[in-house]
Amino acid sequence: MFRIGEFSRIARVSGRLLRYYDSIGLLSPQHVDATTGYRHYTIGQLGRLNRILALKDLGLTLDQVARLIDDKVSTDEIRGMLLLRKAELEQSLSAEAARLRHIESRLQQIDEQGELKNYDVILKSTPAQPYLSTRRRFGGMDDVVALLRTIVQTVTAQVPAGLRNELIVVAHSDFDDEDLDLDIGFGLAKPINRSITLPDQTSMTIAELPAVDALATLIRRGPSEQSHIGFGALGLWMEANGYQIDGPSREVFLELPTGADAVMEIQFPVRKSTA
Structure with missing residues (x-):
């Protein structure tokens, strides 16, 4: 028989590990001296130890290892x-x-x-929510900015702060298209039972902004005319990580735009590319 130090050198494991296996009943010494407390192992126990180590190397838990080596499964x-x-x-x-x-x-x-650039892309999901909005086609960004300001003024005056969520722009067309097909409005904590009339006598109506399982998102702060940098960063991330666009993009304003700068989260529904 071998004392624990000798057995540990033969087995190429630490004495601390052997003591731990003994404490949990996984590999107990063949003999413990009643006077000195010295643990003694036999060379025949090396096979059990090697099997423990091999199973553990597969990533199995010690409880699973114990059941396996004792033929309990x-x-x-x-x-x-x-x-x-x-x-x-x-x-x-x-x-x-x-x-x-x-x-x-x-x-x-x-x-x-x-x-x-200070753009950290995060993959997240989002639940469905009521959406008070108006959908229009725009010939340029000046018209978009003008309507954004009108919607902010109108909705914040008529819908209580506790009921409305963030200002959201949903893009139904690519930004390379000649016209921009956009939904502009506010997410809501719960539906309201009326539409909102804008100064030009058009209406904002209630719909549902659908839930999305996977959104590639980043936070952008800066002038609106530089938003293409954030979109480019998301495109680069999607290409590098094997994702493709799976629906209209969203711009969620984390702060209401009050000047040239804006703080928003750009969101793209994505799915894994099959190619």
Whole structure:
């Protein structure tokens, strides 16, 4: 028999680990000296220890390892454990691959723009919410800004602050199109039972802004005419991380626009690319 120090050197594990396995009943010494308390192991126990280490290296819990080596689980249960561990590892690898692509997109941004803009893209979901809005086509951004100001003035005067959420612009057309097809309005905490009439006698009506499972988002602060930088950063992130656009984009104003600058969250519904 071997004392714990000798056995640990043979097995290439620490004495602390052997003591821990003993304390939880996973691998107990063959003999413990009643006088000195010294633990003694036999070379025959090396096989059990090696199996423990091999199963643990697969990522199984020590409770699972104990059940496996003591033949307390069926073959189907063993297969289920390994399949679960396989799925966990695949998910972990996928997450690490996504982080790698995100790093690569930041490096590409530095290479193309000479600096790293302060844009952090976050993937999130959002629930459905009532939406008080008007949908129009615009020939240019000046008309959009003018209507934004009118809507802010009208809605803030007629809808209590506790009922309205953020100002939201939903883009139903690409920004490269000749005209802009936009929904402009406010998200609401709950529906209201009336429409809002704007000064030009058009109405803002209640609809539902649908829930989205996956939104690629970033926060942008600055002049409206520079919003293309934020959209470009999102496009770069989507390309680098294997996503494609899956619906109209949204601009959620985190602060009501009062001047040239705006603080908004740009949101793109996305899904994983199949190509």
